[in-house]
Amino acid sequence: MAQFQSLPGFREFYPDALARRNHIFRLWRQTANTFGFQEYDAPVLEPLELYKTKSGDEIEAQLFSFTDKGGREVALRPEMTPTVCRLVGEKANSLKRPIKWFSIAEFYRYERMQKGRGRCFFQLNADIFGEPGVEAETELIAMLVQCFAGFGLTAEDFYVRLSDRNLWFYYLEALGLDEVRVRGMLSAVDRFEKLGDDAFKDYVTQFGALDEGVKAKVLAFLQIKSLAALETAVSGIPGDKLTARLADWRKLLGNLAAMGLGGFVEVDFGVVRGLAYYTGFVFEAFDRKGELRALAGGGRYDSLVGKLGYGEMPAVGFGVGDMTFALLLEQRGLTPAFVPTTDIYVVIGGEAERAAAFGDIFALRAAGFRVDYPLKDLAFGKQFKVAAESGAKLALIYGGDELAKGVVKIRVLGDRSEHEVPRDQVAAAVRDFFSGGAE
RNA sequence: GCGGCCAUAGCUCAGUUGGUUAGAGCACUAGAUUGUGAUUCUAGGGGUCGCGGGUUCGAAUCCCGUUGGCCGCCCCA
Incomplete structure (x- = not known):
């Protein structure tokens, strides 16, 4: 049987699965629109170099990449950030600021599958x-929260952990680390939650033994969970940069609190996010139970547009994947039921009545109603059964008796009531039913 | 790239120490029911038991390989 399988890790969406996916996208899109973001789209296939420039040569192992017939090295997009940076960079001078954009798109990574990936x-x-x-961070974190809350998820279900690579940088510099060591230390911090003390192994291998005093301070810093603790930790360190940064923190947390989102956001310096292109605030969303991988991640990347060869352009962004998010909805019983797609089912007596029904069926469809009917003659009982299963609210009955009287019988499937209307008033009667919601 | 578990109908699964033509429920199609709905009854379609090889008189069953799936490690833009 199974002569052709879908490729490993690829998904097929049968209608009920696609209905669930569409529901998620619909709410995301609606939320983005209410926040004043504009939707864009871009190619699925990009020059391989775009990703190497952003992430380094090693990235190729994680990509679906190949040489096209023109000899170009290309890759299926694994993420949107480089692409959107190019879009913005190309037209930077003509775009009104702030540029608030979003997209919902498919991505491809050559990876081993796991739960949620x-x-x-x-x-x-x-x-x-x-x-x-x-x-900018205020807008994006607020929108991220609403993209989840719009489904009925609450602060009991998920939260956003907020951290700051700038502040980490200033702090580690103050401890006497140079830039290379700071980057090594940040990658240790990133992994500390999972690996514990082993997270420092790479750092020690690269830079030699770690001073116990420095390590103790790093461990204390990554456990910071509040603005007050943060202010205490940096209070002894001089410098205008640090003072200004603390002001940014107060403003951001104040903004989010003013939006009523305080319960969703937690200061957490254990988060720094792996790859190095983030330059400031970083944030990740997780389920409260801690059972799933990260739901969303984002942060500021002020230097990336410039790195791709365009003018300097400050930027903040986040991404939410559909797989882990769908798992969370399912866990909390918030997955929407399949939505029936029929408004009206037309019951047809036989071939003679079919011609009469067809005219009205087409007219009703043109008027925007979702109308279905049996493609071939079926017993009446069967047709009513199909009508009920279709989720239709109304059945229109085109039988020999009705047509002889010049009427159509309308059956309200919900309460099984019936009445007849003259054939030329069918459209009006249907419109009344659906606009009034009653009768 | 590494490790553990798994693979029988569209789905969930039975299938005895290797033994005749591989089963059930659900789903699907049709009939009972030629003008009125979720019940019931009956019938039907659908499987080269993931694929390939080996052992055997005989393999869904035992062995090897392979592909795919789930879970974990690495990674996670």
Whole structure:
């Protein structure tokens, strides 16, 4: 039987699965629109070099990449960030600021599948370009929260952990680490939650034994869970940069609290996010039970547009994947039921009545009603059964008796009531039913 | 790239120490029911038992390989 299988890690969406996916996308799109973001789209296939420039040569092992017939090295997109940076960079001078854009798109990574991870997946990506201040972070974190809360998820279900690579940088510099060591230390911090003390192994291998005093301070810093603790930790360290940064923190947390989102956001310096292109605030969303992998991640990346060869452009963005998010909805029983797609089912007596029904069926469809009917003659009982299963609210009955009288019988499937209307008033009667919601 | 478990109908699964033509429920199609709905009854379609090889008189069953799936490690933009 199974002569051809789908490729490993790729998904097929049968209608009920696609209905669930569409429901998620619909709410995400609606939320993005209410936050004033504009939707864009871009190619699935990109030059391989775009990703190597951003992430380094090693990235190729994780990509679906090949040489096309023109000899070009290409790759299926594994993420949207480099692409959207190019879009913005190309037209930076003509775009109104702030640039608030989002997309819902499919991505491909050549990886081993796991729970919540496949070789293809969808992501909502939202980014703000051109705004260096925390006002941009405010918008994006608020929108991220609403993208979840819109489904009925609450602060009991998920939360956003907020951290700051800038502050980490300032702090580690103050401890006497140079830039290379700071980056090594940040990658240790990133892994500390999972590995514990072993997270420092790479650092020690690369830079030699770690001073116990420094290590103790790093461990204390990554356990910071509040603005007050943060202020205490840096209070002894001089410098305007640090003072200004603390002001940013107060403003951002104040903004989010003013939006009523305080319960969703937690200061957490254990988060720094792996790859190095983030330059400021970083954040990740997790389920409260801690059972799933990260639901969303984002942060500020002010230097990436410039790195790709365009003018400098401040930027903040986040991405939410569909797979882990769908798992969370399922866990909390918030997966929507399949929505029936029929408004009206037309019951047809036989071939003679079919011709009469066809005219009205087409007219009703043209008027925007979702109308279905049996393609071939069926017993009446069977047709009513199909009508009920279709989820239709109304059945229109085109039988020999009705047509002889010049009427159509309308049956309200919910309460099984019936009445007859003259044939030329069918459209009006149907419109009344659906606009009034009654009768 | 590494490790553990698994693979029988569209789905969930039975299938005895290796033994005749591989089963059930659900789902699907049709009939009972030629003008009125979720029940019931009956019938039907659908499987080269993931694929390939080996052992055997005989393999869904035992052995090897392979592909795929789930879970974990690495990674996670």
